[in-house]
Amino acid sequence: MTAKTMERIVGRLLQTGVLLSAAVVVAGGVWLLSRSGNTVVDFRQFRAEPRELRSVGALLNTASHPKPEAVIQFGLMLLIATPVARVIFSMVAFALQRDRAYVIITMIVLAILAYSLVVPHG
Amino acid sequence: MDLLAFAGVVYAISAAAGFLGALTGLGGGVVVTPVLTILLGVDLHYAIGATLVSVIATSSGAAAAYVREGYSNIRAGMFLEIATTLGAVFGAHLTAVIPGSTLAVIFGAVLLYSAWHSIRKRKQLAAKPDRLAERLRLDSSYPSPAGAIAYSVSHVKAGFSLMFVAGLLSGLLGIGSGAMKVIAMDQVMRIPFKVSTTTSNFMIGVTAAASAGVYLSRGYIDPVIAMPVMLGVLTGSIVGARSLMGARPRVLRLVFAAVVGLLAVEMIYNGFSGGIQ
Numbered sequence: 001m002t003a004k005t006m007e008r009i010v011g012r013l014l015q016t017g018v019l020l021s022a023a024v025v026v027a028g029g030v031w032l033l034s035r036s037g038n039t040v041v042d043f044r045q046f047r048a049e050p051r052e053l054r055s056v057g058a059l060l061n062t063a064s065h066p067k068p069e070a071v072i073q074f075g076l077m078l079l080i081a082t083p084v085a086r087v088i089f090s091m092v093a094f095a096l097q098r099d100r101a102y103v104i105i106t107m108i109v110l111a112i113l114a115y116s117l118v119v120p121h122g
Numbered sequence: 123m124d125l126l127a128f129a130g131v132v133y134a135i136s137a138a139a140g141f142l143g144a145l146t147g148l149g150g151g152v153v154v155t156p157v158l159t160i161l162l163g164v165d166l167h168y169a170i171g172a173t174l175v176s177v178i179a180t181s182s183g184a185a186a187a188y189v190r191e192g193y194s195n196i197r198a199g200m201f202l203e204i205a206t207t208l209g210a211v212f213g214a215h216l217t218a219v220i221p222g223s224t225l226a227v228i229f230g231a232v233l234l235y236s237a238w239h240s241i242r243k244r245k246q247l248a249a250k251p252d253r254l255a256e257r258l259r260l261d262s263s264y265p266s267p268a269g270a271i272a273y274s275v276s277h278v279k280a281g282f283s284l285m286f287v288a289g290l291l292s293g294l295l296g297i298g299s300g301a302m303k304v305i306a307m308d309q310v311m312r313i314p315f316k317v318s319t320t321t322s323n324f325m326i327g328v329t330a331a332a333s334a335g336v337y338l339s340r341g342y343i344d345p346v347i348a349m350p351v352m353l354g355v356l357t358g359s360i361v362g363a364r365s366l367m368g369a370r371p372r373v374l375r376l377v378f379a380a381v382v383g384l385l386a387v388e389m390i391y392n393g394f395s396g397g398i399q
Contacts, residue, residue: 014327029349033126044163073345084331105200106200108204121340122340
């Protein structure tokens with residue numbers, strides 16, 4: 001794979017991820033506003049989000065009885081996954097170029113991302 | 123305030139911030155957090171969670187265009203992302219330990235610095251050969267109307283260390299830390315401006331994703347706040363980028379820097395006076 005092709009695919013990947021997640025967030029947002037637009041909101045006090053909105057696994061468990069907040073959160077998770085997908089793609093591209101050093105460098109970045117995104121914190 | 127009004131106000135503010143941020147090159151996310159906390163009384167943790175998400179959206183959107191133009195140094199970006207993601211994870215954990223008032227003061231200081239960075243003139247420094255840069259094959263070239271221009275990369279270790287700090291601030295404050303990433307690249311590593319700016323943008327999304335995992339599982343990302351912030355900043359920055367295609371009018375930049383400076387002072391004052399906890 002040439003550097004040019006790689007750049008074009010990375011560009012397309014990032015664009016698709018952002019547009020897809022924005023579409024899901026808009027859908028969830030419209031649903032939320034039409035259902036509870038008159039509810040009074042107050043964010044002065046920090047209360048951590050409910051469990052089901054804090055990890056991909058827990059969020060997917062609510063899929064059988066979806067709520068607008070969960071749809072928005074799913075869109076946001078798609079957005080967070082976009083740069084991660086880019087890193088995974090880069091690793092494959094470096095592997096195809098037989099660039100061992102950069103495959104290892106990319107794997108280190110992926111490991112740090114995995115620690116943040118997969119391991120439960122606090 | 124009811125949900126509809128809240129979402130409307132937050133969307134409008136975020137769109138304006140994204141628009142001005144794209145026009146001035148300062149990034150839109152940085153002003154959203156102070157406005158949410160100072161004007162709307164939103165808890166700082168929710169504000170940084172929502173802003174961080176919008177940072178991923180604008181960075182990925184802009185990077186998509188830049189990468190295709192061939193300016194970004196993908197190798198340098200990937201190597202330096204080790205430092206920024208490590209810093210980001212560390213910073214994101216620190217948000218749970220550091221009191222909100224202290225975070226507000228640090229936020230204000232970083233904002234002041236970014237405002238100053240956006241208006242001052244930078245000098246392009248000549249690169250010196252660096253063994254590590256050669257080993258990592260960081261030297262590259264970028265396109266220009268007169269053909270490809272080759273450049274080399276200097277002071278890789280110092281740049282890498284500064285990138286850790288940039289990542290730390292990104293995770294601590296939910297910002298892209300673009301100003302600091304650019305400084306690490308063009309002032310320390312002596313990479314050409316256009317390459318520094320676009321590579322920084324490319325790195326911001328991955329750095330922010332590294333904090334986002336920690337934010338998400340600590341419950342900082344609230345869908346109701348993040349929805350209008352993300353959509354607002356995204357639309358604002360797309361319109362901003364389209365309307366001027368890279369030109370950054372000096373007057374507008376000065377005005378926006380002044381606004382950011384004022385918000386910074388307000389943030390620091392609120393931190394010390396206990397207005398933000």
